[in-house]
Amino acid sequence: MLAYIVRRLLYAIPILIGVNLITFALFFVVNTPDDMARMQLGVKRVTAEAIQKWKVERGYDKPLLINEAAAGLAVVTDTVFFQKSARMFVGDFGRAEDGRDIAREIGARMGPSLAIALPTFILGLFVTVTFALTLAFFRATAFDFWGVVLCVAMMSISGLFYIIGGQYLISKVWRLVPISGFGAGLEAWRFLILPVLIGVVSGIGSSARWYRTIFLEEVSKDYVRTARAKGLPETIVFFRHILRNALIPILTGVVVVIPLLFMGSLLTESFFGIPGLGSYTIDAINAQDFAVVRSMVFIGSVLYIVGLILTDISYTMVDPRIRFE
Amino acid sequence: MIGFQVVVLWSDILIWLLVAAGAGVGVLIAKSPPLLAAWRRVGANRVGMASATVLLAFVLIGLLDSLHYRVQMDGKPGQKVTYAIEVLSVLDALAAPLRLRNEKTYSEPFATRLYAKETIDLPGGGTVRDYPRLKHGGKHLGEHENEMLADAGFTALRAAIVGFLAWLAVVGMATAAVNRESAAVDVTGWQKIWRGETAFAWNAVLITLGLILLFVVPLFWLAGSYHVFGTDKVGQDVLYQILKSVRTGLIIGLVTTLVMLPMAVLLGIVAGYFRGWVDDVIQYLYTVLNSIPGVLLIAAAVLMMQVVIDTHPQWFSTAAERADLRLLALCFILGITSWTGLCRLLRGETLKLRELEYIQAAQAFGVSNWRIIIRHILPNLMHIVIIALVMDFSGLVLAEAVLSYVGIGVDPSMTSFGTMINNARMELGREPVVWWSLAAAFSAMFILVLAANLFADAVRDAFDPRAV
Secondary structure, X not given: OHHHHHHHHHHHHHHHHHHHHHHHHHHHHOOOHHHHHHHHHOOXXXXXXXXXXXXXXXXXXXXXXXXXXXXXXXXXXXXXXXHHHHHHHHOOOOEOOOOOEXXXXXXXXXXXXXXXXXXXXXXXXXXXXXXXXXXXHOOOXXXXXXHXXXXXXXXXXXXXXXXXXXXXXXXXXXXXXXXXXXXOHHHHHHHHHHHHHHHHHHHHHHHHHHHHHHHHHHHOOHHHHHHHHXXXXXXXXXXXXXXXXXXXXXXXXXXXXXXXXXXXXXXXXHHHOOOOHHHHHHHHHHHOOHHHHXXXXXXXXXXXXXXXXXXXXXXXXXXXXXOOX | OOOEEEEOOHHXXXXXXXXXXXXHHHHHHHHOHHHHHHHHHHHHOHHHHHHHHHHHHHHHHXXXXXXXXXXXXXXXXXOOOOEOOOOEEHHHHHOHHHHHOOOOOOEOOXXXXXXXXXXXEOOOOOEEEEOOEOOOOOHHHOOOHHHHHHHHHHHHHHHHHHHHHHHHHHHHHHHHHHHHHOOOOOOOHHHHHHHOOOXXXXXXXXXXXXXXXXXXXXXXXXXXXXXXXXXXXXXXXHHHHHHHHHHHHHHHHHHHHHHHHHHHHHHHHXXXXXXXXXXXXXXXXXXXXXXXOHHHHHHHHHHHHHHHXXXXXXXXXXXXXXXXXXXXXXXXXXXXHHHHHHHHHHHHHHHHHOOOHHHHHHHHOOOOHHHHHHHHHHHHHHHHHHHHHHHHHHHHHHHHHHHHHHOOOOOOOOOOHHHHHHHOOOHHHOOOOOOXXXXXXXXXXXXXXXXXXXXXXXXXXXXXXXXX
16 A cells, blocks of 8 residues: 555656646746736836846846756756746746745735635535435436426536626625635634535536435445335435445545645635635636746646546455455 | 628638538538438437527527728828728627717616716706616607516517517428428428428427527517617627627637647548558657646647737737637637647547458559548548537637636637626626626527537437447
């Protein structure tokens, strides 16, 4: 088992290097630092000196890949690639346009992101699995039919509608919770309830329909027929046999997103004014803060790869038929 | 006679290319019995055909909006001919009343007066604070503003009758077609359609078409004298914006798949067929691209594209061209982030196929690898490609709205569902509430995406071998 995990971790390294190279190519080769400087400084003050100053302040004045002027190891290390891209591997993300340290900002904003994303994830999983199981239990009835119709209708509605409509109805018309904002400590629940609720509702449509097909696939298997033939009541067949077996693909399927919960959701956080990583990213996009976007791309990839490794491990844990080779 | 200059935008080329490709694929399908049988199954699916009818209506709007031109400017004879900077489409010409009749600011659907009070000069001197009359909405009513409801109702009724007559004509043609197909004497074509005994789901198509006509004909009739969906902040008709958004949505949904399809198909098959180092390289490539969360990769790529566009203004002669190129770039970026799933599916299926006897027989006969891929592997993967094509569409239309909201979508000057929602996002906070822009954008998007989802389900049911 340990050897397997180590090998999976080693396999992640070339992928991370690939991601790093892609972000480097996107941010420094497709557009030169000169282009970025011109963009940031606006059209009016674009003199060669201003561009040079902007580049020196941010360390973009170095050569991209190989510094021929330097001596020794500095040929490779005193370059934009090494200083800006490769240093991300050790958690050094540099500074944002406003001068703050990106790594520290990320640490501070992870909490609020997680406060929204984790309850949404757990509650959403519980609600959709319950709903899908009910649909599968009443399969081929009018309830099942209209349930699927509801799912298809719900997945055809834009995610923006759930947020805008939910805010309008619950916060503005009924005045139950504040429209947006975030508080520290225990008082935070009043701000969290609406985004979590909306996150759960907007995810029901597609996941419930998908889980229902997984349940139905399980229903038609031989072991289920055997269980019925033994004379087991339908409820026990469902909860003891079908639910447990169908949970294997469902749970292993969602493990991959668990690490990504740290990143938060762009939409939810920007609509509800939550100071998490999602709104940090959106602000950076709008302010064209390239350093922040670059860091978020890298962190997102790292978390996704962690999720993939966790998925593989969880497969081997819940399904004894899978061996590590 | 007004001169005009035909303008061909890149997205126009792609969208008409898509139509041509669709026709070409149709011919190929007609020659291939299994594919034809699968499409017949789609044709027999009532829900699928009803949603296809709705989709076709949207496509029609989109195609009309994809023929662009520039009007010649008035000039003295002998002068060099110049053309207006504004690029118009055939749809703009047809909907000219909607496009040109702008009000000052918000007005409710069917309103005759503006949303906000203003100081109005009285004819006899002095001023009064009141809701001013609209310049265009309900203008023909004159003094009899309170008769708006009766007028609109009567107009709608007349238009509905026209729509109904048009529908009857279509029904007549369908009946004639069904009659000609079958030689049975005891039941007429109409009875067969009504009872759903035809191989093609005529009844679903005709009922949907009837509903569309009964809704659309009165809508456009009324749009001539009212703002049926209201006007937005700058007084533009919301119905016009909805019509313009359709093309953007279609391009994002269709061109993106078109862009990623060749890459996904080629790399997927090559990886699965040749295995070895080729497979390793391709797997590495899509794992890396797949590891970057989609929204973030799109955000990074769109930011970079903006810099490119902003630093090269000399590339574009009109604003429409710039917006168009940005739209296409967005399609490419979305395509690059979304090809990995299809590629992986095709690779897996090819791995399975290449072990089958008929492929091994072909290899033993000395048929070249590329010939095997084109003649024997590709046709057996078509169902996966078709399913992926229709399944992706709705997701992409929804994604466009979110991306435009985040600020990494289409050009802000281009009308799309996303930019409409983005512009209207603060309107629910007003007092009284301005609900019509958002409601219209969300409803139109809902209808489009719902139809696409239902059609995709019908196609998947017909093509997926596991489902039969």
